[in-house]
Amino acid sequence: MFEVSCQQLVLAGQSLLAKGLVAGTWGNLSLRVAEDQVAITPSGREYGSLKSEDVVIVDLNGQVIFQASGRTASSEMPLHLAIYQARPDIMAIVHTHSVHASACAVAHKPIPPVIEDIVQLAGGEIPLAPYALPGTQELAAQAAATLGSKQAVLLANHGAVCCGTTLAEAMTAAELVEKAAQIYLYANLLGGAKALSDEDVNIMHEFYVSHYRKRRGDTGND
Numbered sequence: 001m002f003e004v005s006c007q008q009l010v011l012a013g014q015s016l017l018a019k020g021l022v023a024g025t026w027g028n029l030s031l032r033v034a035e036d037q038v039a040i041t042p043s044g045r046e047y048g049s050l051k052s053e054d055v056v057i058v059d060l061n062g063q064v065i066f067q068a069s070g071r072t073a074s075s076e077m078p079l080h081l082a083i084y085q086a087r088p089d090i091m092a093i094v095h096t097h098s099v100h101a102s103a104c105a106v107a108h109k110p111i112p113p114v115i116e117d118i119v120q121l122a123g124g125e126i127p128l129a130p131y132a133l134p135g136t137q138e139l140a141a142q143a144a145a146t147l148g149s150k151q152a153v154l155l156a157n158h159g160a161v162c163c164g165t166t167l168a169e170a171m172t173a174a175e176l177v178e179k180a181a182q183i184y185l186y187a188n189l190l191g192g193a194k195a196l197s198d199e200d201v202n203i204m205h206e207f208y209v210s211h212y213r214k215r216r217g218d219t220g221n222d
């Protein structure tokens with residue numbers, strides 16, 4: 001019964017690899033398959049050879065519900081679960097170590113609202129969660145708290161976590177956060193990035209939420 005969701009995660013993981021947003025076994029993805037059940041990529045498996053049976057299904061407390069190949073869930077499972085627990089609207093999470101988003105995370109710089117595509121999807125700045133060791137409950141709690149009601153958060157000295165109301169939206173968020181980080185860095189080389197006004201940010205984000213998402217008609221998994 002989880003076959004389709006597992007296959008979607010595998011294809012999404014391969015797409016992240018093709019786009020250079022993850023490397024090797026790093027980064028991980030998950031998809032809410034029921035109100036209190038999540039499909040998540042396994043620990044220590046390269047995206048190029050990932051199979052749908054490697055995906056693990058857990059409940060929101062991390063109890064394994066289904067694991068066809070006996071693999072262990074990603075070591076960042078607590079991070080994913082903390083966000084799903086805090087945000088019932090989130091249906092998918094993509095965690096990457098993409099280069100430019102990670103550069104901002106290493107410099108402890110949130111990404112300001114500088115370019116319209118990510119602003120539409122995510123609203124204002126992409127905030128920065130304080131550093132905590134990977135895989136820990138501390139990291140999970142700080143990431144979920146810093147994310148708040150936003151769609152993406154940077155993890156200090158680590159990477160980015162991007163969320164969506166569908167898997168496709170979470171994947172788009174991962175690409176747009178990386179692009180915004182790259183543009184922000186280049187703009188600073190040219191004398192400094194100029195942020196959009198709060199008013200314009202709110203207008204663009206509101207339009208995306210009220211028109212684009214509604215028109216798309218998505219209410220659940222992509």
Ligand SMILES: [Zn+2]
Binds near residue numbers: 076097134159
């Ligand atoms: Zn990571």
